[in-house]
Amino acid sequence: MLILSGKKALHKQIRDIRPLEKQIDEYIESKKGYKTVFCYYDMPNKLRIKPVKKKAKSIRSYVMKVEKKMGTIDFLLLLGGDDVIPFFRLDNPCDDGDEAVLSDNPYASRDDNFIIPERVCARIPDNQSVEFMKKQLTKANPSQKKAFGLTAKIWKRASENVYRPIGDPKKLKTSPPITSDKFRKAWLQKKDFLYFNVHGSKISANWYGQQGAEYPVAMQPANIKDASGIVASEACYGAYIIGKSQDDAMSLRFLDQDRVLGFCGSTTISYGPSAPPSSESDLLVKYFFEYLQQGMTSGESLKNAKLDFARKALRRHGFLDDDDQKTLLQFVLYGDPTIRVQDNVMRS
């Protein structure tokens, strides 16, 4: 595993980086099963690779050079948000409101075909807080064998199909009638999986339900307290974090919880069907949950979900269309990629 950050940019974001460096040492020590290297792309290092500037392409080249020196990198963990390790701004395959697709896929690819990842890649956003970052490296959540799901009412049937691998579809909550006023914090507590199929916005922290022309506020950051498990959200901009904090980004709010192990979501406008069969975001998240349920790490689960998604789309139609491609590019994973929801599954 390669853990990568930019020292100057990280220092600018969180000021005192020493406690984080200490935490990284402890993290590496605890990951006995991984051969792990931590380095700053902008500083001289033991590998004798020339430092590079804070540009996505340069940092990706740096990763390739590290791989040449230390051998295959199966797991890549990026430490910092867009100001430390920039997201790639890729051409948007869809003709929608997004100028570009913010993506970490190129960091996960060894060739120029960024759609299909070859290695696990996850990111720990800085949230301008050293404590926030440290927390992500020490998380654990005893298995609860429970899940929670919330969907916009119009997508209930589609969401039931996604939720089935992790919970009883009959227990999936819908908005309406659920609104942020009626939302119980306990729903998010003592869970392994948290699933959301709701509307999201780049300019609002809230997530929204839908029935007909009604778009109630289904959830807001204040609804999240002592939540636990791995979160997957299909909301548009669910993983958009640029210029945001835990007060105005649900993803960062979730990650700020001690027992939320990771967040998988979309950086841009995402798509899905209103009814089965699952496609686009629905299909990707469904596969993600299936792999987590099998005991795979969160990072492997997202990577495998993307591979299976691409295979399914190619078998279904013979090609990956614009929105398939966008789905594959836009979903990112935040948090420690080596974490598993249910360690006992692997042991058994």
Add this chain to the structure above:
Amino acid sequence: MKIGRSQIDRVKRKIAKDYPEFKGIEPRVTEKDVKPQDEWYKKLDLGVPKHFRHIYRLQFTKSVKTADRVPIERILMVTLDEKFKIIKVIESR
């Protein structure tokens, strides 16, 4: 083959029935040749890629406001195959 008005109207009627919020909206129509995507087939060990495809895309777009007055752009995309058969309908989240 170029998509005709009657085909577009057929899709519009279907969308108006199944997705009433997009009723009355004129879709933006595009068409595209999809070349065999050899590199993805190869990367996924999927055998031989299929032949050339020609697809049509009808995109319905609408601006709405949420209960707390946040504007959201709602997008519904319909994909048709060479025979104008609907192969996929998806909505923005």
